[in-house]
Structures are given as C-alpha cells and as structure tokens.
Amino acid sequence: MTVRLDTIRECLEGVIPGHIATCDAEGMPNLAYLSQVQFIDNEHVALSYQFFNRTRQNILAGSPVRLLLTSHLTGAQYRLTLAYLRTETAGPLFEQMKAKLAGIASHEGMSEVFRLRGSDVYRLLGIEQVPGATLALPPPAVNYLTALRRATGRLAGCGSLARLLETALDCLGSEFGIGHVMFLMLDESRGCLYTLASRGYPQSGVGSEIPVGAGVIGICARERIPIRIGFMTSEYGYGRTIRRSVEADGQGDSLETAIPLPGLPEAGSQMAIPVTAFDRLLGVLYMENVADLHFGYDDEDALVAFAAQLGLAMHHHQQAEELDEEAPTTENPAVQVAGPPLRVRHFAATDSVFLDDDYLIKGVAGAILWTLLSDFVERRRTSFTNKGLRVDPRIRLPGVSDNLEARLVLLQRRLDERAAGIHLAKTGRGRFSLAVDRPLQLISG
Amino acid sequence: MLDSESAAFIQTGVSISLAACGPDRLPSMSRGLGCKVLDGGRQVSIFLRRSQSLELIENILNSSRVANVFSLPSSNRTLQLKGSDARIVPFAAEDLCIIERHVADFVLEVVPLGMSEAVVRAILACPPDDLVAVTYSPAAAFSQTPGPKAGEPLAAP
Numbered sequence: 001m002t003v004r005l006d007t008i009r010e011c012l013e014g015v016i017p018g019h020i021a022t023c024d025a026e027g028m029p030n031l032a033y034l035s036q037v038q039f040i041d042n043e044h045v046a047l048s049y050q051f052f053n054r055t056r057q058n059i060l061a062g063s064p065v066r067l068l069l070t071s072h073l074t075g076a077q078y079r080l081t082l083a084y085l086r087t088e089t090a091g092p093l094f095e096q097m098k099a100k101l102a103g104i105a106s107h108e109g110m111s112e113v114f115r116l117r118g119s120d121v122y123r124l125l126g127i128e129q130v131p132g133a134t135l136a137l138p139p140p141a142v143n144y145l146t147a148l149r150r151a152t153g154r155l156a157g158c159g160s161l162a163r164l165l166e167t168a169l170d171c172l173g174s175e176f177g178i179g180h181v182m183f184l185m186l187d188e189s190r191g192c193l194y195t196l197a198s199r200g201y202p203q204s205g206v207g208s209e210i211p212v213g214a215g216v217i218g219i220c221a222r223e224r225i226p227i228r229i230g231f232m233t234s235e236y237g238y239g240r241t242i243r244r245s246v247e248a249d250g251q252g253d254s255l256e257t258a259i260p261l262p263g264l265p266e267a268g269s270q271m272a273i274p275v276t277a278f279d280r281l282l283g284v285l286y287m288e289n290v291a292d293l294h295f296g297y298d299d300e301d302a303l304v305a306f307a308a309q310l311g312l313a314m315h316h317h318q319q320a321e322e323l324d325e326e327a328p329t330t331e332n333p334a335v336q337v338a339g340p341p342l343r344v345r346h347f348a349a350t351d352s353v354f355l356d357d358d359y360l361i362k363g364v365a366g367a368i369l370w371t372l373l374s375d376f377v378e379r380r381r382t383s384f385t386n387k388g389l390r391v392d393p394r395i396r397l398p399g400v401s402d403n404l405e406a407r408l409v410l411l412q413r414r415l416d417e418r419a420a421g422i423h424l425a426k427t428g429r430g431r432f433s434l435a436v437d438r439p440l441q442l443i444s445g
Numbered sequence: 446m447l448d449s450e451s452a453a454f455i456q457t458g459v460s461i462s463l464a465a466c467g468p469d470r471l472p473s474m475s476r477g478l479g480c481k482v483l484d485g486g487r488q489v490s491i492f493l494r495r496s497q498s499l500e501l502i503e504n505i506l507n508s509s510r511v512a513n514v515f516s517l518p519s520s521n522r523t524l525q526l527k528g529s530d531a532r533i534v535p536f537a538a539e540d541l542c543i544i545e546r547h548v549a550d551f552v553l554e555v556v557p558l559g560m561s562e563a564v565v566r567a568i569l570a571c572p573p574d575d576l577v578a579v580t581y582s583p584a585a586a587f588s589q590t591p592g593p594k595a596g597e598p599l600a601a602p
Binding site: 017019023027028029030031051062063065066068070072073075081130131135 | 465514527529561565
C-alpha cells in the first residue's frame with residue numbers, strides 16, 4: 001500500500017530528527033541529520049538549507065536523496081525518496097521555514113548557529129514503510145472535522161461583525177480547545193494590525209497594535225501564510241520584535257503603544273493564521289500555548305479552513321453594513337444627563353482621545369468618537385450610520401478598504417472596557433446609537 | 446583507527462544510522478541498534494535488522510562503501526565515519542547484550558527529553574533471528590555537531 005505523506009506528517013516535525021542520505025560522484029554515501037522537513041503537498045517537501053556541507057554539495061551535484069523519518073507517536077519508520085528541484089530564498093515557504101527554524105534553534109541552544117539560507121524544494125518519488133512493530137496512534141485531542149462543522153455552523157448564525165468575532169473566538173475555545181487566542185484586524189493604510197478581540201488573557205489588549213512584518217503575527221500578515229513555531233523563541237516573540245521594528249521604522253508616534261499587547265510571557269508554541277476573503281487580507285488569528293510542539297499540521301489545516309469561513313463571513317458583514325440608505329438623524333434635545341462631567345480631550349494631530357486624562361484610543365477610531373461626541377454635545381444627536389461616517393470630512397477614512405465596521409467594533413470594545421459612561425449600540429444594519437450617562441466636557445488639544 | 450575518545454562516544458546512548466549507495470547513486474539507510482569497536486579501534490561493527498535493511502545490505506555487498514553517523518540527542522554531538530571495506534557479517538549471539546545495553550542507554554538519554562519509552566523500545570526492537578552485523582574500517586571521521594566546525598574532518602583515523 002502506498003503511504004500518503006499527509007497521513008504521516010507527525011514525522012516531519014523533527015521530534016525524532018530525520019536522517020538524510022546522499023551520494024557523491026564517486027559513489028561514497030553521506031549521512032546528516034535534518035532539523036525540519038516542511039510539508040508542501042503530497043508530492044513535494046522542502047528541507048532547510050543552513051550550511052554548505054557535504055549534503056549540499058552532493059545535492060547540487062545531482063545526488064538522489066533518501067530520508068529516514070520516524071514517528072514519535074508510533075515508532076513507525078519511513079524511507080522517502082526525493083529529487084531536488086530548486087532553492088527558494090524568499091517568500092512564503094522560506095518565511096514559514098525560517099520561523100520554524102528559529103524555534104528549533106532556540107530550543108537546541110543553536111540560535112547563533114542555525115540560519116536559514118534557503119528552502120530546498122524536492123519532488124517526492126516514493127515512501128516506503130520500514131518493517132517493524134509500531135504502537136497504535138494515540139487518539140487525537142480533538143476531532144477536527146467535528147470541531148470545524150460545529151464552529152462553521154455557529155459562524156453562520158451571527159448577525160453582525162461584532163457577534164461574528166465573539167463567536168469565532170468562543171468556537172476556538174469550546175470546539176477546538178484553544179485557550180489563548182486573539183484576532184487582529186489589518187489596517188492597510190497604516191501597515192499594522194490592531195487587536196479586536198482576545199480570549200485567555202488577564203487584559204483583552206483590544207486596540208493594541210503590531211506592525212505588518214513584525215513577529216509571528218506580522219509575518220503571517222505580510223506573507224499571508226500560516227506561521228507555526230513549536231518552541232519558544234525570542235526572535236519571534238512579539239514584544240521585543242515590535243519594539244525593534246518600531247524603532248527601525250521610526251513609526252513610534254503612529255503605532256499604538258499605550259495599550260499593551262496581550263500574550264503569554266513564555267509561549268512554547270505559537271500559530272498565526274491569515275484571515276482572507278477574495279484575495280484580500282482581513283486580519284490574523286493568533287493562538288499560543290505554554291507547551292512545546294502543541295500545534296501540528298492538522299491543527300494548522302483545521303484553523304486555515306475555519307479562517308476561510310470566517311473571512312467570507314466577515315466580508316459579508318462588512319458589505320452588508322454599507323447597503324442601507326442614510327437614515328434620518330435622531331436629535332433628542334430632551335436628553336438630560338446628570339452627575340460630574342466627563343472630560344473628553346482630543347488631540348487633532350493623532351486623533352488621540354483621553355477620558356478624564358486616561359488614554360482611550362487614537363487614529364480613525366479616535367476621530368470617529370470625537371465626531372460622534374461633538375454632534376451629541378452640539379445637537380444632542382444620538383443616531384448614526386456607517387454611510388454617514390464614511391462621507392464625514394472630520395473622520396478622513398483612508399479609503400474603500402477602511403474596515404469601518406471593524407473600527408466601530410474596536411471603539412465599542414474600548415468604551416465598554418473603560419466603563420466611562422459612553423456606549424455605542426447597533427440598532428440595525430449599518431446603524432448605531434450613542435448613549436451618554438454623564439455630562440460631557442469636550443476639550444480640543 | 447578510531448581514537449579512544451571517539452570509540453567510547455559511539456558506544457554510549459547515541460542514535461546510529463548507516464548508509465550505502467546503489468549503482469544509480471540512490472542511497473539507502475537503516476537505523477543501527479548498537480555498535481562494537483574491534484581491533485583497538487581499527488574496525489567498527491554496526492548491528493542492524495536484516496528485514497529493515499535489504500536494500501542497504503545489497504548496496505554494501507556491491508560497493509563496500511558506508512557512511513555511519515552517531516549523534517547524542519542531549520548534546521547534539523555528532524560524528525560521521527566513512528569506510529570503503531564494509532562487509533556483512535552474521536550476528537553473533539553473544540553480542541545481544543551490547544544491543545540491550547545500547548537500548549537501555551538510549552532510553553536513559555531520550556526519555557528525559559520527552560520521548561515515550563514504549564516508542565523508543567518499538568523503534569529499537571531487535572528479534573535476535575533478524576539481526577545482522579556490518580563491519581568496516583573507519584577511513585575518515587568528521588565532526589557533524591552543528592556549528593562552524595560542522596563537516597570538518599577529525600584527525601585521520
């Protein structure tokens with residue numbers, strides 16, 4: 001029986017290092033250990049090229065290649081026959097392997113030694129199982145097909161973007177058993193991602209930002225590929241990476257740094273999955289675990305399939321919010337509020353908003369809040385529409401792909417977390433209302 | 446000839462792999478179950494399971510050339526030996542204790558790293574009637590411990 005590579009992918013994770021055998025032009029064999037084998041599809045794998053060693057010389061001289069891989073779960077051994085095709089030194093495959101290697105290197109104490117020079121792509125010519133007794137495969141922690149079926153069913157029942165994101169993160173916990181997860185939305189115009197929802201952290205971190213290209217999440221967004229790391233590595237830990245990236249890019253002023261990122265201080269395993277719809281990146285699902293090698297290929301596949309459903313549903317909700325006509329505004333001069341006034345200070349240069357001297361938000365969401373509160377104070381206006389915000393010159397939305405609905409979700413979450421007495425609530429498709437519990441004192445600058 | 450330090454190293458709880466190439470340069474390899482140093486380091490014997498090594502044995506019978514790696518999982522220290530006079534030798538029953546000791550050493554080495562002992566014992570299971578030995582004279586030795594010196598030849602064996 002022919003063995004399909006996608007059924008033995010636990011052998012590729014390197015828990016038991018694989019062996020690679022090559023042959024020089026004179027017929028002398030050579031053996032080396034592999035730090036990782038990357039699954040591409042059932043006919044292709046990639047190996048990391050780190051050193052110009054004998055293996056490398058033999059491959060470039062046309063040697064056929066044999067791998068010996070061993071399952072750490074069953075003890076089964078497989079010999080794979082490969083033919084070298086090409087080396088990639090940039091792009092999605094390279095970045096996936098580079099990130100994975102950084103984790104392995106850190107785990108092996110080889111951070112200064114292991115450096116990915118290239119991803120060598122091979123055609124798989126055959127897999128032979130080595131005779132010998134094997135153990136039964138232990139039952140998986142999760143049945144991914146069941147989890148996927150239930151989770152996508154729950155997404156289908158959501159009536160708004162906010163509800164959709166909450167449900168998606170709830171599903172990752174209850175259906176997939178993932179305890180630490182966050183969703184970050186892409187801000188295309190500013191080249192960063194902002195946290196819209198999270199689960200499993202003491203602080204939600206909603207509103208915190210990561211530049212595209214920084215750390216596991218940023219690289220996942222830049223390359224639009226899943227990034228999965230099985231061991232703790234400071235190279236891809238986002239705290240340090242982000243600081244370095246912000247300093248290098250000189251964008252310390254524009255990036256949201258006042259709101260700390262959520263995250264485990266010492267994550268053994270990290271996985272970031274891009275959420276896309278119709279070739280557009282919408283955001284990134286990020287999950288982590290304290291244990292090493294917690295996420296495998298099957299987790300990655302299941303989450304990529306889930307993210308595809310989530311992306312389409314997000315796209316649908318964002319489109320739907322734009323469909324309705326402008327509704328008549330509600331001005332309610334009778335609204336009376338009492339109590340000590342809430343001081344709302346706005347800095348126009350960054351659209352930063354402070355409530356009673358405590359920072360709340362900046363950027364587009366800050367501009368939206370200032371506009372809503374200004375209209376409320378001047379005209380007692382309490383009802384608004386997405387369409388109205390989109391054409392409002394005070395807000396300066398960056399363009400068509402501005403993800404306005406997501407920014408409203410962000411603003412609503414930040415206000416709810418602050419509990420300062422300002423509330424946004426959806427009243428229909430593309431409509432929402434503002435409620436204020438205390439008198440407002442608006443201060444510019 | 447292997448120096449005494451290398452000879453001692455390859456007889457600890459290392460992982461062992463042996464390879465040889467066919468006439469079409471296609472290599473084959475098998476996991477070694479233990480090894481014995483003979484004649485004061487002039488020869489090395491590797492124990493294999495015949496049923497797992499049919500192609501390897503065929504290649505050795507044809508070419509006599511072998512590559513042999515030994516790696517200690519806890520330190521990544523790795524040594525590769527090469528020889529050009531490999532031959533297939535019947536397994537001697539008195540060597541079974543060498544395999545048993547090697548498996549015990551290897552279990553002690555990898556279980557603290559998180560490996561399941563049952564899996565390790567399945568991988569290194571050795572039905573005595575399935576065992577065969579490959580004996581060769583190490584003609585070259587290379588350090589393959591990852592790092593700047595990886596691949597450098599050691600002093601001529």
